[in-house]
Amino acid sequence: MPALILHHHDPSPFAEKIRLVFGLKQLAWSSVQVPMIMPKPDLTLLTGGYRKAPVLQIGADIYCDTSLIARELEARFPEPSLFPSGHVGLSYALARWSDKAFFEPGAGLSMGENEGIPEEILEDRFKFFNFMDFADIRGQMPHCYAQFQAQAQLLEDELDVLTTPYLSGTAPSWIDIQAYFPVWMANTNIPRAGELLAPFPSIGAWSQRMETIGRGQRSDIDAATAHEAARAAEPAAAAGVADNPFHNFAAGDSVTVMPDDYGFDPVAGTLTALDTHGISIERQTPELGTIAVHFPRSGYRVEAGG
Ligand SMILES: N[C@@H](CCC(=O)N[C@@H](CS)C(=O)NCC(=O)O)C(=O)O
Missing domain, CATH: 1.20.1050.10 (Glutathione S-transferase Yfyf (Class Pi); Chain A, domain 2)
Incomplete structure (x- = not known):
């Protein structure tokens, strides 16, 4: 399995959530420091425009937002669980x-x-x-x-x-x-x-x-190494668009995705998965090949076009 790469900055409280997940699950991870302010060209090359911290990269898959990152880490590394008592x-x-x-x-x-x-x-x-x-x-x-x-x-x-x-x-x-x-x-x-x-x-x-949870085993890498990991990988298979009478989206549509609270930077791509948990799009990039960018459904707006 490709390395876990966290794009973040050390003072970021949202990133601290995920650093603690690495601690709780005792995971080894690679850290790429991103600037605290725009522009962040090394990050947006991967995300297609999303700028918030943190972002998790696993090969050519880019996971935005701490809720989705937690869900992905729980799916890939179920023990110890983030939900020891259910709920x-x-x-x-x-x-x-x-x-x-x-x-x-x-x-x-x-x-x-x-x-x-x-x-x-x-x-x-x-x-x-x-x-x-x-x-x-x-x-x-x-x-x-x-x-x-x-x-x-x-x-x-x-x-x-x-x-x-x-x-x-x-x-x-x-x-x-x-x-x-x-x-x-x-x-x-x-x-x-x-x-x-x-x-x-x-x-x-x-x-x-x-x-006492700690932050897992961290090693520092540069953005170029993270880009190389994206270039060398293909995105994971996408789950497709779930049937739902409240939208007309289909796999293959051109869409934009952006947060609905703050940091309104749209990411354009081809829709590959959509359900009540998440949204996935793929982007073709000359520098890195095909990149999949994933967002939670909660708090993110999908619009046709892009
Ligand atoms: N809903 C997002 C919020 C992330 C967020 O707002 N992060 C702050 C850092 S703590 C941020 O991106 N600030 C602007 C920046 O770092 O460019 C999440 O859960 O990941």
Whole structure:
């Protein structure tokens, strides 16, 4: 099986989710650092335009978005499972809470409370994070603190009544990882993290347990090596388009796919698979040959043309 290659940047909280999955599953993986801001030509050569971090590459297959990356890693490496106590649907559903309600105020605090963030990063995020009011970022800080702590309180309430070390039992799970990544972001990127998290001692104790998961065995490679791995491989067989009365798409259609929340960069290609879990397209590239790009169905818009 080709290597697992994660295209990410070390400060990325979303990438931290997947680094923790590598830890939980004790996987060896290769790391390619991507720039924090556009342009990212080495990444978009693979994705066709999708720019967010992280992206998982396995040969000529490119997996976008942490929900889909988790699903793919679980399918390929089922043990130890991301779902030790079941609750697969509920676990994925939790992303709408942690990616939005918990992450967004944390992202606001990371941008608004750090002195000296380079102007080009602020400008990039100004265009990218449509959920933030950059015109009055300082004025938003009290609300961001309040919202971050309101979500931390929910997590603390849950941890307070736990009789097991992790949220869904004796082993860590995708639920733990999703709930933990905004806490990791606070500790890593928010200057007043100590005060912010001080009212939540159960989160502190559980965070120490989460850190024991590790991040698997990482080796650093450059983008050219990742491109060579894509060139040398063919995409995995696609599952086709599932029957559904609510759309008219068929395998072979030209489509574009893009996120429906922020970072609206369309990726054009030929549809090869579509169901209620995911979307796959193939792109012909002069540099790398055929590349398959995969997205989750939840949170991604497919449109005809491209
Ligand atoms: N829904 C996406 C969100 C990913 C995301 O927003 N990642 C941030 C980094 S933490 C990002 O891409 N920021 C802009 C950038 O790095 O270019 C996922 O789950 O992977």
